[in-house]
Amino acid sequence: MKTEIGIDKIGFATPEFYLDLADLAAARQVDPAKYRIGIGQDEMAVLPADQDVVTLAAAAADQILTASERATIDLIIFATESGVDQSKAAALYVQRLLGLNTAARALELKEACYGATAGLQLAYDHLLAHPDSQRVLVLGADEARYGLGTAGEVTQGAGAIALLVTRQPRILVLEQPTAYHSEDVMDFWRPNYRREALADGKFSTEQYLRFLKLTWADYQQKTQRHLNDLTAVIFHIPFTKLGLKGLRQLTASAPNDLQTRLLTHFQQATILNRRVGNLYTGSLYLSLYSLLLFAELPAGARIGLYSYGSGAVAEFFSGRLVPGYAAQLPPAPEVSAVLDQRQRLSVADYETMFAQQLTTDGSTAATPSQSVNAPFRLSGISAHQRRYQKNGGQNQ
Numbered sequence: 036m037k038t039e040i041g042i043d044k045i046g047f048a049t050p051e052f053y054l055d056l057a058d059l060a061a062a063r064q065v066d067p068a069k070y071r072i073g074i075g076q077d078e079m080a081v082l083p084a085d086q087d088v089v090t091l092a093a094a095a096a097d098q099i100l101t102a103s104e105r106a107t108i109d110l111i112i113f114a115t116e117s118g119v120d121q122s123k124a125a126a127l128y129v130q131r132l133l134g135l136n137t138a139a140r141a142l143e144l145k146e147a148c149y150g151a152t153a154g155l156q157l158a159y160d161h162l163l164a165h166p167d168s169q170r171v172l173v174l175g176a177d178e179a180r181y182g183l184g185t186a187g188e189v190t191q192g193a194g195a196i197a198l199l200v201t202r203q204p205r206i207l208v209l210e211q212p213t214a215y216h217s218e219d220v221m222d223f224w225r226p227n228y229r230r231e232a233l234a235d236g237k238f239s240t241e242q243y244l245r246f247l248k249l250t251w252a253d254y255q256q257k258t259q260r261h262l263n264d265l266t267a268v269i270f271h272i273p274f275t276k277l278g279l280k281g282l283r284q285l286t287a288s289a290p291n292d293l294q295t296r297l298l299t300h301f302q303q304a305t306i307l308n309r310r311v312g313n314l315y316t317g318s319l320y321l322s323l324y325s326l327l328l329f330a331e332l333p334a335g336a337r338i339g340l341y342s343y344g345s346g347a348v349a350e351f352f353s354g355r356l357v358p359g360y361a362a363q364l365p366p367a368p369e370v371s372a373v374l375d376q377r378q379r380l381s382v383a384d385y386e387t388m389f390a391q392q393l394t395t396d397g398s399t400a401a402t403p404s405q406s407v408n409a410p411f412r413l414s415g416i417s418a419h420q421r422r423y424q425k426n427g428g429q430n431q
């Protein structure tokens with residue numbers, strides 16, 4: 036049998052608190068249609084102090100991994116731009132929390148929202164190069180923070196995606212070649228001394244679209260495929276309106292029926308993103324998850340994926356859906372219900388949560404017990420060390 040490599044399982048986790056953007060619009064004295072239509076977002080996830088990228092990623096992976104998979108993962112890649120330590124990889128905390136194989140490489144990767152795609156391609160190469168390796172865990176987790184009252188505020192969010200990458204995968208077979216492009220661009224960045232990102236907002240949207248043009252042209256040239264060869268195209272989604280602009284750019288001269296098909300699938304692919312906000316590096320894979328949950332796609336359907344990370348690196352690649360892929364995923368209503376059950380915050384409570392800070396002086400401090408449903412919590416900090424626990428359990 037031909038060796039195929041790709042995504043075998045997908046897990047997703049997001050905080051149990053959210054802000055309705057109609058409430059934010061009222062507080063910021065903005066027409067709510069600007070957020071809903073102009074930006075294309077309805078709600079955004081808000082991260083409490085007892086959650087971070089480690090607890091989110093652990094929750095996303097915990098829901099998909101069996102005991103035998105935990106014992107045989109030999110590479111754990113944690114992609115994030117919201118890292119909790121300048122030295123130690125967040126992958127190691129997750130390894131311990133989930134009881135993952137210790138005969139494994141574990142590391143952290145960063146290139147803004149492109150990080151998880153770098154991780155996915157690295158996982159592909161690892162499985163190709165090491166016939167004995169069975170599976171790789173790729174985690175993408177972030178908190179998107181711009182600051183209260185900033186232009187980017189409405190595009191905040193938080194969450195994690197876990198991808199189990201294997202040979203003979205049961206969801207998506209990754210295809211080669213792929214098309215990538217990188218350039219030193221100052222469109223969005225976060226100096227080490229800041230918790231909030233800085234963005235040259237409009238310029239960043241222009242770079243996103245310019246890199247899309249470059250990588251899409253390169254993908255077509257390398258693969259000799261065209262728009263009609265793709266059943267759906269999905270995008271990195273900092274906010275859904277930008278993905279829509281990307282789609283319009285790709286389909287500008289496409290026939291009507293092709294435009295309609297791709298637009299329908301784009302809308303299905305952004306149902307979850309509209310409610311969670313920017314996950315940064317997980318956003319493209321949240322969009323994939325949304326597409327697979329809410330669309331009925333034929334086996335073998337080819338999906339185009341556009342990954343963009345500010346700074347900037349972009350990649351256009353594709354994958355083919357495996358027959359029976361839906362059996363690998365939860366029913367869509369189950370995932371929607373998790374979002375429905377989140378606690379809606381008032382703007383005042385969101386602002387308080389946003390301002391919460393952890394100690395930085397080495398003293399011992401417990402975090403407030405805010406998360407009730409999350410399987411893991413950051414319980415506090417002591418001696419400059421983060422203390423994690425299974426919710427309701429002991430510190431680990």
Ligand code: HMG
Nearest residue numbers: 066068069073147148186187234236237239240273344345
């Ligand atoms: P803004 O000041 O809100 O922009 O900033 P705007 O005033 O141009 O309004 C936005 C849109 O709303 C416009 O539509 C308006 O017309 C429309 P467009 O011209 O774009 O089609 N609008 C309305 N629509 C309906 N009813 C109304 C109404 N009023 C106005 N009443 C900006 C927007 C995106 C710049 C800001 O939110 C921002 O700075 N966001 C953060 C940066 C960002 O997300 N950049 C995306 C590209 S970079 C990227 O994707 C990477 C990233 O994920 C990070 C990483 O890689 O790690 C960010």
